[in-house]
Amino acid sequence: MVDFPSPVPPGAGWPGDPATARTPVAHNAAEVARLAAAADTLAEFDARVSVCRACPRLVAWREQVAVEKRAAFADQPYWGRPVPSFGDPDPWLLILGLAPAAHGGNRTGRMFTGDKSGDWLFASLYRTGYAEQPTATAADDGQALHGVRMVAPVHCAPPKNAPTPEEKATCGHWLDRELVLLPHVTAIVALGSMAWQTAHATATRMGWSVPRPRVHFTHGAVTEFGTPDGRTIRCLGCYHVSQHNTFTGRLTEAMLDQIFRDARG
Numbered sequence: 001m002v003d004f005p006s007p008v009p010p011g012a013g014w015p016g017d018p019a020t021a022r023t024p025v026a027h028n029a030a031e032v033a034r035l036a037a038a039a040d041t042l043a044e045f046d047a048r049v050s051v052c053r054a055c056p057r058l059v060a061w062r063e064q065v066a067v068e069k070r071a072a073f074a075d076q077p078y079w080g081r082p083v084p085s086f087g088d089p090d091p092w093l094l095i096l097g098l099a100p101a102a103h104g105g106n107r108t109g110r111m112f113t114g115d116k117s118g119d120w121l122f123a124s125l126y127r128t129g130y131a132e133q134p135t136a137t138a139a140d141d142g143q144a145l146h147g148v149r150m151v152a153p154v155h156c157a158p159p160k161n162a163p164t165p166e167e168k169a170t171c172g173h174w175l176d177r178e179l180v181l182l183p184h185v186t187a188i189v190a191l192g193s194m195a196w197q198t199a200h201a202t203a204t205r206m207g208w209s210v211p212r213p214r215v216h217f218t219h220g221a222v223t224e225f226g227t228p229d230g231r232t233i234r235c236l237g238c239y240h241v242s243q244h245n246t247f248t249g250r251l252t253e254a255m256l257d258q259i260f261r262d263a264r265g
């Protein structure tokens with residue numbers, strides 16, 4: 001890849017960068033809400049997400065990581081910006097994670113690209129017919145998803161992988177708007193219990209019906225949300241593709257593949 005400054009300036013030519021130097025920037029939660037609501041297309045939405053600076057702690061962390069870098073990637077540019085959602089622009093299936101990894105998505109600028117969790121996820125998506133190729137290593141590697149879009153409740157890499165409730169609430173304005181711009185979604189795979197909780201909280205904010213009592217998260221759990229426009233959205237729980245789960249065998253390739261087959265209904 002051509003050399004870039006780290007973090008990468010908007011519109012500098014990074015593969016897949018949705019923004020330009022003129023993309024409007026949100027500096028606080030109110031501006032996120034306003035700019036999200038005014039994004040009429042998914043392309044404009046992704047561009048606005050990718051330049052957001054509304055969470056001071058996360059902006060500082062993502063940019064510090066991009067400058068300091070991990071030794072193994074010291075010769076590479078780091079994206080160091082919010083990582084926009086990735087995949088099919090008109091999906092029926094969403095994969096809901098948590099936040100980008102500091103040296104994965106925050107480096108490559110693409111969801112789950114360039115880390116061990118992503119290796120597992122993209123390999124499974126390839127085996128089950130959703131991904132163009134089995135690996136995802138860089139923003140210009142030719143990977144593509146069919147029918148699927150990866151979304152994150154928080155678009156910036158957080159310290160210790162732990163966004164605060166305030167940061168989740170601020171970034172939630174982006175997620176709510178994204179769901180409006182994706183009118184054909186009928187299934188969600190929630191990676192981990194936090195994504196499961198986020199799916200329920202988001203469904204409630206969106207005015208979707210949520211079963212009571214709630215279905216508890218476990219691997220293979222299924223619940224259904226009802227949208228005001230008449231869709232039934234199946235939400236499937238899946239253990240997160242974290243190294244903790246994959247190294248210990250808590251999540252196997254077969255278990256992960258089965259979730260994506262089940263998602264087809």
Ligand code: SF4
Pocket residue numbers: 032049052053054055058059082154155156167170171174
């Ligand atoms: S986490 Fe979301 S709201 Fe906060 S700065 Fe990043 S993109 Fe903006």
